[in-house]
Amino acid sequence: MIKNKIGIIYDEIFAIKHTPPYPKPTFIAFEHPNRIRVMLETLKREQIFDNQHIIKIAPPEIEDNILELAHSKYHIDTIRRISEGGGGIIDDEVFVAPDTFEVSKMAVSGAITAVKKVISKEINQSIALIRPPGHHAFRDKSSGLCIFNNIALSIFYLRQKMNFSGKIAILDVDDHFGDGLAHYFYEDPSVLYISVHEYDFSQVDVGFINELGAGDGIGTNINIPVPEGLSTNEFLDLIDFVEPILREFAPSMLIVATGFDTYFADPIGNGHLTSDVFYNFSKKIRIIADELCEGKIAFILEGGYSIIGLQYCVLALVKGLLNENYASPSFEDLWRNEQSNLSNLEKIKKALMKMIKPYWNCF
Numbered sequence: 576m577i578k579n580k581i582g583i584i585y586d587e588i589f590a591i592k593h594t595p596p597y598p599k600p601t602f603i604a605f606e607h608p609n610r611i612r613v614m615l616e617t618l619k620r621e622q623i624f625d626n627q628h629i630i631k632i633a634p635p636e637i638e639d640n641i642l643e644l645a646h647s648k649y650h651i652d653t654i655r656r657i658s659e660g661g662g663g664i665i666d667d668e669v670f671v672a673p674d675t676f677e678v679s680k681m682a683v684s685g686a687i688t689a690v691k692k693v694i695s696k697e698i699n700q701s702i703a704l705i706r707p708p709g710h711h712a713f714r715d716k717s718s719g720l721c722i723f724n725n726i727a728l729s730i731f732y733l734r735q736k737m738n739f740s741g742k743i744a745i746l747d748v749d750d751h752f753g754d755g756l757a758h759y760f761y762e763d764p765s766v767l768y769i770s771v772h773e774y775d776f777s778q779v780d781v782g783f784i785n786e787l788g789a790g791d792g793i794g795t796n797i798n799i800p801v802p803e804g805l806s807t808n809e810f811l812d813l814i815d816f817v818e819p820i821l822r823e824f825a826p827s828m829l830i831v832a833t834g835f836d837t838y839f840a841d842p843i844g845n846g847h848l849t850s851d852v853f854y855n856f857s858k859k860i861r862i863i864a865d866e867l868c869e870g871k872i873a874f875i876l877e878g879g880y881s882i883i884g885l886q887y888c889v890l891a892l893v894k895g896l897l898n899e900n901y902a903s904p905s906f907e908d909l910w911r912n913e914q915s916n917l918s919n920l921e922k923i924k925k926a927l928m929k930m931i932k933p934y935w936n937c938f
């Protein structure tokens with residue numbers, strides 16, 4: 576494996592601003608600047624930024640009209656107005672602080688920078704450590720801790736500002752279904768959206784296997800709903816499961832909606848993953864991308880709320896890309912669950928294969 580240039584994209588404001596209002600006994604408090612702070616501290620402590628293959632990149636300021644590539648004026652103005660008015664809570668699941676508009680716009684710029692620099696071959700892979708997350712945001716509304724849809728905006732930027740028409744595959748490994756992101760590309764055959772996410776099988780919800788896309792995009796929306804307690808081996812097995820789809824799709828670039836909320840200690844997600852999974856994951860994805868699209872991958876941060884776990888997850892991801900060794904902290908041994916304990920997963924895979932078979936030769 577040839578060593579690459581890897582860009583780590585962040586701005587210090589992500590580690591300081593857009594702070595949830597306290598005290599609030601709701602889950603919004605977890606989307607806190609400390610998420611980025613602990614990740615940056617660890618990467619610095621581990622001298623990642625001194626590595627000759629790592630390039631630190633600050634996203635530039637962007638104009639407000641860039642947001643219109645994926646959002647209505649009404650939604651953009653709403654966030655700006657609530658920020659200017661001192662902040663507030665939207666729908667119980669989104670908070671807006673006085674500096675939220677500024678920070679959210681910078682998150683969009685981070686995602687755009689991540690894909691732009693990879694497409695223009697300035698770097699081989701990028702990791703955008705940005706917040707607030709984006710994959711639950713829709714054209715007209717914020718939702719689930721997300722303000723603007725960072726990844727959707729980055730793709731529309733490539734399409735409309737850089738005339739990039741190549742196929743793009745999104746692999747969303749956040750613990751939750753990226754409903755907003757799926758929605759944007761549901762009828763678009765040039766964007767493949769694959770999501771692995773926790774699903775409550777006791778009730779009907781979005782993100783089930785029968786949402787396959789529509790119109791020209793039929794077959795290019797692939798949902799893999801998994802029960803609570805996803806284990807290390809199961810997660811990696813699911814990546815192997817989607818590999819032939821990625822190969823057949825043959826994208827020009829891979830975007831990973833990188834959520835770390837499948838980590839065992841995450842206060843929101845209910846997965847059982849330990850940080851070494853993200854080491855093996857980034858190695859695996861890098862090998863696939865090397866074969867398919869000259870290694871072009873942008874990892875764009877979505878969720879992940881364990882202040883203890885985030886630092887190890889991101890370090891593991893970076894070490895995997897660098898093809899260096901990674902040893903997970905010993906406390907994770909208590910939780911490591913490598914055996915598959917979910918027989919339902921095989922059933923889900925089989926049912927999904929049956930549904931997508933008409934659209935994919937690999938099944």
Ligand SMILES: [Zn+2]
Nearest residue numbers: 749750751878
């Ligand atoms: Zn999530």
